[in-house]
Amino acid sequence: MTTTANKTDSFMGDPDATGRFGQFGGRYVPETLVPACAELEVAFREAWADPEFKREFHNLLNTYGGRPSPVTECFRLSEELGFRILLKREDLNHTGSHKINNVIGQALLAKRMGKNRLVAETGAGQHGVATATAAALMGMECIVFMGEVDVKRQALNVFRMKLLGTEVRTAMSGSRTLKDAVNEAMRDWVATVNFTHYCLGSVMGPHPYPWMVREFHRVIGDEARTQCAQMIPGDGIPDYVVACVGGGSNAAGIFSGFADTRAKLIGAEPAGGAAVGRAVPGVVHGSKSYLMQDEFGQVQEAHSVSAGLDYPGVGPEHAHLADIGRARYESVTDTEVLDAFQLLSRTEGIIPALEPAHGLAWMVKAKSELAGTTVLLNMSGRGDKDVAQVQAILDGDPEALATMRP
Numbered sequence: 001m002t003t004t005a006n007k008t009d010s011f012m013g014d015p016d017a018t019g020r021f022g023q024f025g026g027r028y029v030p031e032t033l034v035p036a037c038a039e040l041e042v043a044f045r046e047a048w049a050d051p052e053f054k055r056e057f058h059n060l061l062n063t064y065g066g067r068p069s070p071v072t073e074c075f076r077l078s079e080e081l082g083f084r085i086l087l088k089r090e091d092l093n094h095t096g097s098h099k100i101n102n103v104i105g106q107a108l109l110a111k112r113m114g115k116n117r118l119v120a121e122t123g124a125g126q127h128g129v130a131t132a133t134a135a136a137l138m139g140m141e142c143i144v145f146m147g148e149v150d151v152k153r154q155a156l157n158v159f160r161m162k163l164l165g166t167e168v169r170t171a172m173s174g175s176r177t178l179k180d181a182v183n184e185a186m187r188d189w190v191a192t193v194n195f196t197h198y199c200l201g202s203v204m205g206p207h208p209y210p211w212m213v214r215e216f217h218r219v220i221g222d223e224a225r226t227q228c229a230q231m232i233p234g235d236g237i238p239d240y241v242v243a244c245v246g247g248g249s250n251a252a253g254i255f256s257g258f259a260d261t262r263a264k265l266i267g268a269e270p271a272g273g274a275a276v277g278r279a280v281p282g283v284v285h286g287s288k289s290y291l292m293q294d295e296f297g298q299v300q301e302a303h304s305v306s307a308g309l310d311y312p313g314v315g316p317e318h319a320h321l322a323d324i325g326r327a328r329y330e331s332v333t334d335t336e337v338l339d340a341f342q343l344l345s346r347t348e349g350i351i352p353a354l355e356p357a358h359g360l361a362w363m364v365k366a367k368s369e370l371a372g373t374t375v376l377l378n379m380s381g382r383g384d385k386d387v388a389q390v391q392a393i394l395d396g397d398p399e400a401l402a403t404m405r406p
């Protein structure tokens with residue numbers, strides 16, 4: 001690992017010494033948290049440079065997490081849409097999404113730092129379940145904060161966390177979704193920082209989180225690069241790499257494997273949470289990035305049919321990649337997402353989570369641009385957690401329909 005912090009000119013290298021990617025990132029936290037962030041940065045730099053830590057991390061990802069995840073060729077869907085579609089199958093990981101990669105890394109790091117209590121925020125519940133899982137595996141205490149709205153729409157994941165021995169605390173403030181869960185988790189961390197590690201679930205928050213979380217997910221892109229080299233004639237590089245963007249961790253993971261290639265990088269955002277699409281800079285949850293806000297700088301409430309993308313901000317590295325033109329961010333509506341969710345289920349026998357269905361929804365919309373190309377989509381999670389919600393929407397249940405905007 002490079003410990004000098006001057007690689008911003010190489011795509012998706014290390015942030016600068018202040019934790020910035022271009023103008024974005026940094027560390028905007030209360031004074032009580034500055035030492036904790038600094039301690040975490042040092043611990044991560046040391047661990048990531050330690051071959052024994054990396055060996056233990058990759059060993060757990062393989063023997064416990066189920067890596068490497070395969071790349072699946074979608075023959076029927078490719079024929080229907082007119083371009084070649086490959087899926088990176090993070091949905092096949094233990095606990096059902098990419099989130100386990102980051103969580104295993106952070107839980108190992110917390111142990112190494114002598115901290116035996118984890119706090120985390122969750123939206124869809126996938127990061128919460130993954131954190132609860134790692135805590136059970138490693139014998140750690142775990143508290144997960146979740147907005148009241150998400151507790152209702154992701155009831156199954158709440159039960160899973162409880163089964164895993166985690167305490168789920170309901171966040172009742174604001175929009176009662178992911179943003180509010182992050183606020184509560186940060187508040188807990190401030191009060192308990194001596195013995196608690198905040199296991200943040202995406203490439204957001206103060207430095208070193210955006211960088212550290214991306215590094216723990218880099219395995220997605222590294223594996224996919226090797227797998228594509230076997231599957232794609234010529235240079236082995238897909239024409240497009242597509243991923244959904246909430247905070248942006250699965251996208252950062254897969255983009256990092258292709259950032260230095262000719263592949264076009266596309267992030268799919270929900271229309272009601274298109275932080276990059278609107279491109280207004282601001283500071284939230286400890287870093288500067290693009291952020292949905294009103295004319296007074298107040299953070300606006302995001303909306304998405306998928307709990308995991310219901311977030312008004314985005315990780316700072318994505319703001320930077322958009323700013324320098326290396327990645328493009330496109331938005332899709334809830335209705336388009338629901339159609340894509342059903343399309344993949346019907347044509348390939350793969351029920352996606354609503355989050356990666358955003359990536360597919362963009363591909364359907366962009367099919368004339370994509371004609372004849374090869375597209376790699378990061379299938380960041382499986383749809384088990386969403387089928388009850390989708391069933392209720394399709395059945396016309398008024399409460400479920402209220403989670404949708406056309």
Ligand SMILES: Cc1ncc(COP(=O)(O)O)c(C=O)c1O
Nearest residue numbers: 126246247248249250308355381
């Ligand atoms: C399956 C799945 N994909 C994507 C996301 C969005 O997170 P990120 O943008 O950090 O990958 C979530 C969040 O819960 C998720 O559960």
